[in-house]
Amino acid sequence: MQFHKYQGTGNDFVMIDDRAHAFDETDQALIARLCHRRFGIGADGLILLRNKPDFDFEMVYFNADGRPSSMCGNGGRCTVAFAKFLGLIADQTHFLAVDGPHDARVETDGTVRLKMIDVAAPQEAEGGEDDVFLHTGSPHHVHFLDPTESPALANFNVFATGHDIRYDQAYDPAGTNVNFVEVPADPSQPWPVRTYERGVEDETLSCGTGVTAVALAASQRGATSPVRLSTPGGELEVAFNQRPDGGFDNVWLSGPAVRVFEGKI
Numbered sequence: 131m132q133f134h135k136y137q138g139t140g141n142d143f144v145m146i147d148d149r150a151h152a153f154d155e156t157d158q159a160l161i162a163r164l165c166h167r168r169f170g171i172g173a174d175g176l177i178l179l180r181n182k183p184d185f186d187f188e189m190v191y192f193n194a195d196g197r198p199s200s201m202c203g204n205g206g207r208c209t210v211a212f213a214k215f216l217g218l219i220a221d222q223t224h225f226l227a228v229d230g231p232h233d234a235r236v237e238t239d240g241t242v243r244l245k246m247i248d249v250a251a252p253q254e255a256e257g258g259e260d261d262v263f264l265h266t267g268s269p270h271h272v273h274f275l276d277p278t279e280s281p282a283l284a285n286f287n288v289f290a291t292g293h294d295i296r297y298d299q300a301y302d303p304a305g306t307n308v309n310f311v312e313v314p315a316d317p318s319q320p321w322p323v324r325t326y327e328r329g330v331e332d333e334t335l336s337c338g339t340g341v342t343a344v345a346l347a348a349s350q351r352g353a354t355s356p357v358r359l360s361t362p363g364g365e366l367e368v369a370f371n372q373r374p375d376g377g378f379d380n381v382w383l384s385g386p387a388v389r390v391f392e393g394k395i
C-alpha cells in the first residue's frame with residue numbers, strides 16, 4: 131500500500147490515493163494502526179482521496195482512533211494539496227466531503243484556501259459567559275481564558291480540561307472538540323488557540339474546524355474578518371461574513387498544507 135504523509139500547521143494525516151476504491155474503510159483497526167505514533171506511520175487522522183462523479187474528488191476522513199468522523203479543515207486543505215500533487219486539479223477545485231461540497235484554491239506560495247460550510251450563530255455552552263459552542267463541520271466547544279485566569283494558555287492543562295469537557299454529558303453521545311483561546315490585547319493580532327481533539331483524544335498541534343469556530347466566536351469579542359490565529363503548529367487565517375441573523379457565510383480557512391514524505395507498507 132502506497133501512502134503519503136501531509137501536515138497542515140502540524141495537524142498531520144496519512145493520505146491515500148484511493149481512486150480505485152481498494153481500501154477497506156470498515157477496517158477501523160487497520161486505520162488506527164496506521165495512525166499509531168509508535169506502531170504505525172503516526173498521524174492525527176487518515177484520509178482517502180476517491181473519485182466522485184460531478185466533483186474533482188471526494189475526501190473521506192477518519193480520526194486516529196480509526197472511526198469515520200465529521201469534517202476536518204486542515205485535512206481538507208491537505209487533500210486539496212494532494213489532489214494538486216497528483217495532477218487531478220490545477221489551482222481551483224470543487225470537491226465533496228462529509229459535510230457537503232467545498233470550493234478551494236491553491237495560491238502560488240502554496241497556501242490552501244478552503245471554503246467552509248455556513249455556520250449558525252454561537253450558542254451558549256456550559257461553563258458560563260466565556261464558553262460557546264459552534265458547529266463548523268465538526269462540533270467545537272470554545273473556552274475564552276479569562277485574562278486574570280491562571281495559568282495562561284501556554285501553561286494551561288489542555289488535556290485534562292479538554293478531556294473533561296469532551297466527555298461532559300451535555301455533549302453525549304457524540305462528544306465535542308474543545309478549544310482554549312487567549313484574548314490578545316489587540317484583536318487584530320493573532321489569537322492564540324490550543325485544541326483537544328475528539329477521536330485523537332489528545333491535544334493536537336492545530337485544528338482547522340477548531341480555529342474556524344474560534345475566529346467566528348471571537349467576532350463577538352472585537353475580532354474582525356480576516357482573523358489570524360496562532361496554534362502550536364503555526365498560523366491560520368479565517369475570513370467570513372456575518373449575517374444579520376448572527377450566523378456566518380463565505381467562511382474561508384487559509385494556511386499551509388505540506389507534503390512531508392511518502393512510503394509503502
Ligand SMILES: N[C@@H](CCC[C@H](N)C(=O)O)C(=O)O
Pocket residue numbers: 141174193199200201202203204205268269307327328329330336337338339340
Ligand atoms: N483536525 C480537524 C478536525 C478533525 C475532526 C475532529 N477530530 C472530530 O472528530 O470532530 C480539523 O482540522 O478540523
